[in-house]
Amino acid sequence: MQTHYERLGGGDVIRKLVDRFYDLMDEDPDYYGESRNKLFWFLSGWTGGPPEYIDRFGHPFLRRRHMPFAIGEAERDQWMGCMIRAMQDVGVDAAMQQELTAAFFKTADFMRNQPG
Numbered sequence: 257m258q259t260h261y262e263r264l265g266g267g268d269v270i271r272k273l274v275d276r277f278y279d280l281m282d283e284d285p286d287y288y289g290e291s292r293n294k295l296f297w298f299l300s301g302w303t304g305g306p307p308e309y310i311d312r313f314g315h316p317f318l319r320r321r322h323m324p325f326a327i328g329e330a331e332r333d334q335w336m337g338c339m340i341r342a343m344q345d346v347g348v349d350a351a352m353q354q355e356l357t358a359a360f361f362k363t364a365d366f367m368r369n370q371p372g
């Protein structure tokens with residue numbers, strides 16, 4: 257079975273997706289810079305492509321790394337909203353958008369560290 261990484265079109269499309277996502281996110285001043293590379297490297301491995309994040313930084317401990325930021329339902333939904341729009345804008349195919357949306361949602365929901 258092909259990985260999401262392969263079905264997406266590899267690193268080129270993931271790079272586009274992350275650029276588009278951060279363009280949409282850039283309204284939020286806390287969320288730039290090196291983050292683009294980190295999310296690109298992370299998603300490359302998370303979709304079944306090269307484990308570039310782990311090669312550089314080791315285990316991601318994502319939930320722990322998000323602890324400094326207050327993440328409730330609103331922040332989760334804002335993150336999801338930008339990622340869904342980014343997938344649409346980059347032209348990820350519809351079936352894969354659904355699969356990835358479900359997978360992103362699980363991860364984003366796991367990052368919540370605020371009651372609301």
Ligand code: HEM
Nearest residue numbers: 286287288291294295298321325327331332335363364367
């Ligand atoms: C739920 C809403 C989320 C919010 C509000 C959020 C916010 C943030 C913020 C503020 C940073 C720090 C950026 C920086 O250091 O410049 C960050 C880092 C990161 N986020 Fe998120 N994030 C969310 C969900 C996610 C999800 C769902 C994923 C993965 C699918 C993810 C993956 C990452 C990665 C890989 C990093 C870099 C970690 C590192 O420092 O090595 N985030 N996030």
